[in-house]
Each structure stands twice: as structure tokens, then as C-alpha cells.
Amino acid sequence: MTPRYACKVTPKPELFENEELSMETSALVEDFKRYYGVYLAQDKGSASGHYLFHALALTIRDRLFSRMKQTKHAYAASQCKHAYYLSMEFLMGRAMGNAALNLNLNKNIAEAMHKLGIDFEELVQQEHDAGLGNGGLGRLAACFIDSCATLQLPVTGYGIRYEYGMFQQGINNGRQIEMPDHWLRDGNPWELERPEFTQRVKFGGHTEYQRNLDGSLSVIWVNTNDVLAVPYDIPVPGYQNGTVNKLRLWKSAATDEFNLEDFNAGSYTEAVAAKNEAENISMVLYPNDASENGKELRLRQQYFLASASLQDILDYWITAHGNDFSDFANKNCFQLNDTHPTVAVAELMRLLMDEHQLDWESAWQITSNTMAYTNHTLLPEALERWPVNLFSRLLPRILEIIYEINARFLSEVASHWPGDKERLARLSIIEEGHQQQVRMAHLAIVGSFSVNGVAALHSELLKKGLFSDFYALWPEKFNNKTNGVTQRRWMAWCNPALSSLISDKIGDAWLTDLTQLRQLEPLATDPAFQAQWHAAKRANKQRLSALVEEACGVQFNPDALFDIQVKRIHEYKRQLLNILHVIHLYDRIKRGDTQDMVKRCVLFGGKAAPGYAMAKDIIKLINNVANVVNNDLDVGDMLKVVFLPNYQVSAMEVICPAADLSEQISTAGKEASGTGNMKFMMNGAITIGTLDGANIEILEEVGDENFFLFGLTEQEVNDMRHHYQPREIIAADNDLMRVVNLLESGHFNQFEPGCFDNVINAFTSPHDPWMTVADFRSYIDAQAQVDIAYHDKKRWLTMSILNSANSGKFSTDRTMTEYNQDIWKLPQINPSDFASS
Numbered sequence: 001m002t003p004r005y006a007c008k009v010t011p012k013p014e015l016f017e018n019e020e021l022s023m024e025t026s027a028l029v030e031d032f033k034r035y036y037g038v039y040l041a042q043d044k045g046s047a048s049g050h051y052l053f054h055a056l057a058l059t060i061r062d063r064l065f066s067r068m069k070q071t072k073h074a075y076a077a078s079q080c081k082h083a084y085y086l087s088m089e090f091l092m093g094r095a096m097g098n099a100a101l102n103l104n105l106n107k108n109i110a111e112a113m114h115k116l117g118i119d120f121e122e123l124v125q126q127e128h129d130a131g132l133g134n135g136g137l138g139r140l141a142a143c144f145i146d147s148c149a150t151l152q153l154p155v156t157g158y159g160i161r162y163e164y165g166m167f168q169q170g171i172n173n174g175r176q177i178e179m180p181d182h183w184l185r186d187g188n189p190w191e192l193e194r195p196e197f198t199q200r201v202k203f204g205g206h207t208e209y210q211r212n213l214d215g216s217l218s219v220i221w222v223n224t225n226d227v228l229a230v231p232y233d234i235p236v237p238g239y240q241n242g243t244v245n246k247l248r249l250w251k252s253a254a255t256d257e258f259n260l261e262d263f264n265a266g267s268y269t270e271a272v273a274a275k276n277e278a279e280n281i282s283m284v285l286y287p288n289d290a291s292e293n294g295k296e297l298r299l300r301q302q303y304f305l306a307s308a309s310l311q312d313i314l315d316y317w318i319t320a321h322g323n324d325f326s327d328f329a330n331k332n333c334f335q336l337n338d339t340h341p342t343v344a345v346a347e348l349m350r351l352l353m354d355e356h357q358l359d360w361e362s363a364w365q366i367t368s369n370t371m372a373y374t375n376h377t378l379l380p381e382a383l384e385r386w387p388v389n390l391f392s393r394l395l396p397r398i399l400e401i402i403y404e405i406n407a408r409f410l411s412e413v414a415s416h417w418p419g420d421k422e423r424l425a426r427l428s429i430i431e432e433g434h435q436q437q438v439r440m441a442h443l444a445i446v447g448s449f450s451v452n453g454v455a456a457l458h459s460e461l462l463k464k465g466l467f468s469d470f471y472a473l474w475p476e477k478f479n480n481k482t483n484g485v486t487q488r489r490w491m492a493w494c495n496p497a498l499s500s501l502i503s504d505k506i507g508d509a510w511l512t513d514l515t516q517l518r519q520l521e522p523l524a525t526d527p528a529f530q531a532q533w534h535a536a537k538r539a540n541k542q543r544l545s546a547l548v549e550e551a552c553g554v555q556f557n558p559d560a561l562f563d564i565q566v567k568r569i570h571e572y573k574r575q576l577l578n579i580l581h582v583i584h585l586y587d588r589i590k591r592g593d594t595q596d597m598v599k600r601c602v603l604f605g606g607k608a609a610p611g612y613a614m615a616k617d618i619i620k621l622i623n624n625v626a627n628v629v630n631n632d633l634d635v636g637d638m639l640k641v642v643f644l645p646n647y648q649v650s651a652m653e654v655i656c657p658a659a660d661l662s663e664q665i666s667t668a669g670k671e672a673s674g675t676g677n678m679k680f681m682m683n684g685a686i687t688i689g690t691l692d693g694a695n696i697e698i699l700e701e702v703g704d705e706n707f708f709l710f711g712l713t714e715q716e717v718n719d720m721r722h723h724y725q726p727r728e729i730i731a732a733d734n735d736l737m738r739v740v741n742l743l744e745s746g747h748f749n750q751f752e753p754g755c756f757d758n759v760i761n762a763f764t765s766p767h768d769p770w771m772t773v774a775d776f777r778s779y780i781d782a783q784a785q786v787d788i789a790y791h792d793k794k795r796w797l798t799m800s801i802l803n804s805a806n807s808g809k810f811s812t813d814r815t816m817t818e819y820n821q822d823i824w825k826l827p828q829i830n831p832s833d834f835a836s837s
């Protein structure tokens with residue numbers, strides 16, 4: 001690329017002196033006033049929250065970027081190994097509160113704002129969520145990079161700077177409506193554009209062979225339609241340790257080249273307008289969670305991320321090492337967040353061979369020793385496959401390389417299992433058939449030295465089921481890394497009431513070592529501590545009640561049991577089972593059977609993929625049931641039900657501290673891990689759950705007296721499938737029969753006949769993959785145990801405290817430590833050891 005940003009001046013060293021910015025309240029006041037009055041040019045006529053928020057964000061940002069530079073210098077000076085987390089999603093949420101906490105600025109900022117008559121908490125609410133992800137997978141990436149910075153690990157995140165993030169969800173007449181999320185409209189003060197690191201990404205064209213001077217052949221990929229990738233850097237602060245890592249997000253931009261035919265034909269404006277196609281690549285996040293829909297633009301996004309990121313990393317390598325790649329695999333590692341960025345395997349081969357003249361063997365040595373793959377799902381509909389003809393049109397050179405990887409791989413398979421044609425076909429990266437497809441998971445496994453699942457059960461099921469052939473071939477590649485969440489955001493920031501209580505008792509070491517919470521165990525039955533614990537929980541329940549009242553117009557009683565299920569709406573997560581229980585409670589109240597029943601407030605939240613009709617019907621059902629229940633005078637405040645619209649990170653920050661009961665009720669064997677379950681546990685909610693994903697490990701940590709277990713096991717689910725007769729189960733269970741009768745009689749859709757037929761048909765079908773009816777009785781019985789436990793306030797508080805006390809395993813600090821020990825093998829680098837002069 002022409003050195004567009006090169007410049008002939010040579011500044012004096014004093015320009016680069018990195019003066020430490022003061023963290024004192026007075027300095028914050030000064031900076032804030034300067035940003036507000038000078039940089040943003042505001043005066044007393046214009047006190048809008050927007051400018052106040054930006055002035056404070058810029059004040060904080062200065063302190064982040066100065067540490068980010070120091071961290072970068074330390075990594076460069078130490079010449080350490082570096083890992084790159086490649087992910088199509090980073091569900092970051094809001095940044096301000098987290099930055100203030102991690103820079104230890106909370107108190108001084110609140111003071112500085114108070115001096116100016118501004119409420120810090122109010123300003124925090126001004127920030128728009130960075131919703132660059134669908135759900136668990138994207139939020140995991142955000143928690144991972146937080147923990148890496150806290151552990152002082154040299155890890156950089158790479159993703160896409162979508163112009164439109166996850167859609168905003170509204171509810172109209174009980175149905176989901178989607179609205180675009182133009183989150184950048186008011187500017188993003190946390191990012192820094194780095195146009196000088198722009199990369200060029202190729203699409204289309206064809207390949208040609210070229211004879212080199214030494215007689216060897218090389219491939220050139222020509223006649224391409226190129227797209228520019230412009231990086232934006234976002235600081236990722238560690239917890240009060242001087243480290244600020246980097247999240248680099250790519251935005252697509254058109255090249256300056258014209259379509260000369262159009263241009264010469266006089267269509268200047270048409271030629272410029274045609275550039276839209278390039279700009280479209282980073283326009284919008286695909287809103288499908290755990291399902292793929294094979295759209296061309298999605299494959300463009302994946303290659304765009306992989307190619308831009310790898311070129312960036314190779315450029316950085318070459319700056320220090322020239323064209324010597326002999327040590328590259330010792331100093332670099334790429335973690336692929338699901339198969340989404342897996343085209344990186346072939347792209348790294350292409351860059352090393354076509355751009356840097358390595359031979360196949362050397363390039364493969366490097367690639368297969370630097371790539372590591374994380375699988376996130378066992379659902380077949382989520383396994384990515386791309387049509388070969390789409391690949392050959394969009395990425396012809398990449399497809400050639402995939403074919404060659406496959407040919408060499410299949411010959412290894414053939415020598416391992418001579419004559420086993422079926423196994424060859426099962427393992428092939430290319431799926432044969434009516435339309436040939438590239439199996440991205442196979443490419444990921446073949447190209448990686450590590451393959452991990454995200455909870456113990458999930459990793460076992462991968463080895464036994466989906467990837468059993470690969471496991472037989474390469475058992476050493478397979479490992480488990482149970483997910484986690486960061487306790488900085490999910491306790492310290494979002495639950496100050498509980499956090500200060502905990503720190504008062506055991507100190508604040510738990511912020512970077514969550515196993516410290518175990519010190520709370522002896523306090524679990526202490527009446528004084530229980531009273532304080534209860535007061536914190538109750539205040540959090542009041543905070544959530546205010547949100548519910550404002551959004552739904554329904555009053556939650558803070559003394560009732562808060563029963564919460566928030567997560568993407570998906571049949572496997574079984575929001576349907578939960579609403580069947582709600583209908584059962586309603587039925588019991590109506591027939592006067594309220595013995596042992598506690599007052600309950602049931603909250604649902606979550607987005608449905610816009611094309612997922614069944615998930616949208618389930619939202620409609622929840623809303624219709626809520627409507628009937630909340631307006632029935634017989635029910636009163638025994639039972640309240642709401643669907644809180646637009647579930648997102650900032651909503652979860654209010655929800656999880658207020659939960660009593662955490663609903664984790666997926667069909668066993670379907671939820672890879674779950675991370676919502678961990679946020680709830682940390683904040684003292686008790687789980688009602690199946691033996692699925694990380695629930696199993698939660699149960700192991702907390703013990704079965706402190707967990708409401710129900711439902712079939714994964715094995716039992718699969719055994720029952722062959723003879724599953726939901727109608728017989730319904731006929732044999734009077735409570736369930738009454739629930740189904742209410743639904744079938746149209747009790748919840750009096751003026752909308754037939755509107756739940758699809759839902760009813762689905763869960764009463766012998767082919768229902770999610771086996772909802774099979775778990776009904778066991779779920780209802782477990783819920784009755786919940787009521788009994790909640791009646792006993794002391795018992796409940798003990799359980800609540802013990803859940804929090806035993807949640808230490810579920811910190812991403814533990815997860816990242818394991819990734820590092822087993823996969824990345826990075827040193828911890830403290831920037832202050834490399835302080836630049």
C-alpha cells in the first residue's frame with residue numbers, strides 16, 4: 001500500500017514523553033471542564049446529557065489510552081508471545097462504569113461530578129450498549145478479554161465494527177418487533193480510528209500460475225474486487241494493574257479505484273455509488289444465535305475479519321523480524337471463537353505462501369501450530385457449511401487451498417483406516433451430495449492443534465458424538481475449558497450493595513481471585529450477616545421492580561420470589577416449559593389450591609432471531625399469558641408475569657443482582673455451557689436446572705441441597721426419543737392435562753383464534769426434539785420444592801449465600817488461566833517492569 005500516512009517531519013523526542021495523568025478529583029474536574037467547554041464547545045444554554053457523558057468519557061479515555069501505549073511498549077520490549085482472540089462477536093455492553101472501576105476512579109469520578117452538580121450514575125445511563133453480539137458467545141468474548149487484561153496476558157481481540165449491532169426489540173400486541181440499532185449515531189468516544197493500519201481484502205477474481213526466476217511456481221490471485229479494512233482500537237483495561245489491552249475492530253471501506261467502464265461511460269456518480277457494496281460488509285450483525293443461514297454477505301464478513309486480522313498480525317511480525325517466520329509459531333497463537341473465523345486457517349496458508357513465499361510444508365507447520373478452535377454448540381443447525389460454488393466465486397484462491405488441505409488430510413485418514421471409505425466421507429472437509437459444501441468445523445479441527453468445548457459435559461459429548469472420528473484420530477487435540485464470567489462487571493460493578501457487604505467481611509481479594517468467596521461459607525447461617533444479605537438483595541429487587549414498572553407497567557412486590565429466565569429465545573432453552581409452569585400456577589390459584597404457594601414474580605427476557613417463527617410465537621404466548629394473569633383479580637399479587645423487552649447487557653446488570661431463582665432449564669445435552677447461570681449464582685440466586693452444560697458443574701460446587709435439580713439426563717433424553725408419546729404423558733397427568741386444556745381452549749387467545757396452534761402442535765408431537773412434556777412433572781415438583789424453601793426465609797438466605805460463596809470456579813480469570821496454561825502459554829507482562837523513558 002502507498003504510504004498514505006507517511007510524513008517527512010521528524011519530531012523531537014519530547015513529543016513522545018508520556019506524562020502520567022493525575023487520577024485526583026481536581027484533575028478530573030479540570031479535564032472534564034475543558035472537554036465540555038472547550039473541546040465540545042458547550043455553554044450554559046446547552047446542558048444535555050449527551051455532552052456531559054462525552055466529556056466524562058473523554059476524561060476517562062485519556063487515562064485508558066496512556067496505559068494502552070505503555071502496555072503496547074511493554075509487550076514489544078519483552079518480545080513475548082502474543083495470542084489473538086478472533087471473534088465475529090464482542091458483546092461489550094457499556095464501557096464507562098467498567099473503565100471507572102478498573103482504573104480505580106469510581107470514588108474520584110463520583111466526587112468530581114458531585115462538585116459540578118452532576119450525578120455519575122445518571123451519566124452512566126446515557127451510554128448506548130455496544131451490542132456487537134447475539135448472546136452468550138459474544139458476551140463470553142467480552143468477559144475473556146477483560147480477564148486477560150486483569151491477568152496481564154498479551155492478548156488482543158479482533159472483531160468487526162458493525163455499524164448496526166443487535167436489533168432493538170420492541171413488543172407490539174405481544175409480538176416482537178425489530179428496530180435497527182444504530183449505536184454509533186451519537187459517536188463512540190471509546191474508539192480510536194487507526195487509518196494508517198488499513199488493510200486490503202480480496203474478493204472474487206481468479207487465480208493464475210506464475211513461473212518464478214528460480215523455476216518454482218507461485219499462485220497469484222488477480223482481477224479481484226478489493227475492500228479496505230480500517231481498524232478502530234478500543235481499550236480493554238485490566239483491574240487496577242496498569243495493563244490496558246486492545247480490541248481491534250474492522251470497518252469496511254471502498255477503495256479509491258473506480259469501475260473504469262462506468263467512469264469512462266460518464267457515469268461518475270454511479271461508479272461512486274457502486275462502492276456501497278464494499279461498505280456494506282461491516283454494516284450489520286447477523287442476528288441469528290446458534291443457527292446459520294448461509295448468506296453470502298455473512299461469508300464475506302468472516303473472510304473480511306480473518307484476512308484483515310492476519311495481515312495486520314503478519315505486518316507487525318515483519319516490522320520486527322523481516323521475512324523470517326522461523327520463530328512465528330513460537331510467538332503467536334490464534335483462538336477461533338467457534339467456526340465463524342475459521343477461514344483464517346486457509347487465509348494464513350495463503351498469506352504465508354502467496355505473499356511471503358513459504359512452501360506448503362513450512363506454511364502448514366506454522367498454521368497448524370498456531371490455530372486453536374473453540375466449539376460452542378452441538379446443535380446440527382448451527383454447524384456452518386458453505387456451498388462450494390459460493391466459495392469458488394467469492395474466494396477462489398481460498399477454495400484451492402482448502403482442497404489441498406483436504407487432500408493431504410484424507411490421505412492421512414486413509415493410511416490410518418485403510419479401505420474405510422465411509423469414514424473418509426464422514427471426515428472429509430468437503431461434504432459431497434447434491435450441492436457440495438465446505439464443513440467449517442472440519443477445517444477448524446484439521447487446522448488446529450487444540451479443540452475445546454466450553455463445559456465438561458459438552459466437551460465429553462463432542463468426543464463421543466459429533467467429533468468422535470476426529471477424536472479417534474487425534475485424541476491429544478481435545479480438551480475442555482469451562483466458561484466463566486468476569487466478576488468485575490457481573491458483581492463489583494452491577495451489584496455494589498452485595499459487593500461492599502462482601503468486601504466488609506472478607507476484604508476485596510475476591511475481585512481478582514473469586515475462590516476467596518468461600519470465606520463467606522461460615523457466615524451463611526449467621527443471623528446478622530443474613531439480615532444484611534437480605535437487605536442488599538431486597539434493594540436490588542426494588543431497583544429491578546422500578547425498571548419493570550417503567551417498561552411493562554406491572555408492579556413487582558419486592559418480597560415475592562423473583563423467578564427469572566433471561567436468554568435468547570430458543571426452543572432448546574425451553575422458555576415454553578417455564579410458561580407451562582406459570583399456567584399451572586395460575587390454574588392452581590383459580591381453583592383455590594394455594595397451599596404452600598409463595599408469591600412469585602416471573603420475569604422473561606430475550607430476543608428471537610427475526611426469522612425464527614416458533615421463537616416469536618413463544619414470545620407472543622408469554623405476553624398473552626402475562627396479560628391474563630396480571631389482570632385477573634383472583635390472582636392479585638400471588639403471581640405476576642412480565643416479558644421485559646430488549647434484553648441486553650445493561651439490562652442484565654440490573655436483573656441478575658435481583659434474582660432469587662435462576663431458570664436454567666434446557667433439554668439435557670443441548671446447552672453447551674451457559675454463562676447466564678453463572679452471573680445469577682454469583683449474585684446469590686439459586687438455580688432450578690437440568691443436568692446440562694455448566695449447570696452440572698454449578699451443582700457440583702454448591703451441593704444438591706442448594707440447587708433445584710430436575711429432568712431427564714442427556715442419556716435418558718436420547719433413550720426416550722424412540723418411544724416418546726407426549727399425548728400419553730399429558731393424559732396421565734391431571735395438572736398437565738388442565739394446562740394443555742387451557743391452552744387448547746383458547747383461554748389465552750380469546751380474540752386471536754388459532755394463534756398458538758403451532759406451539760401446541762410442537763410440544764405435543766412425538767417428534768418434539770426438546771422433550772418439553774417429558775420434563776413437566778419433574779419440573780413442577782422441583783418448583784414446589786422452591787416454594788417450600790422460600791417459605792423458610794433463613795433456609796433460603798443460607799442457600800443464597802452458599803451459592804455466591806461457591807461460585808469461585810466460574811470466574812473467567814480461572815477460564816483464561818486454563819487457556820493460557822494448556823493452549824496459549826503466554827508470560828504475564830507487567831507494564832511497569834518495562835516503563836518507557
Ligand SMILES: *Cc1c(COP(=O)(O)O)cnc(C)c1O
Nearest residue numbers: 135136567648649652674675676
Ligand atoms: C450472559 C448473557 C447471555 C447468555 O445467557 P445464557 O443464559 O447463558 O444463554 C446472553 N445475553 C446477554 C445480554 C447476557 O448478558
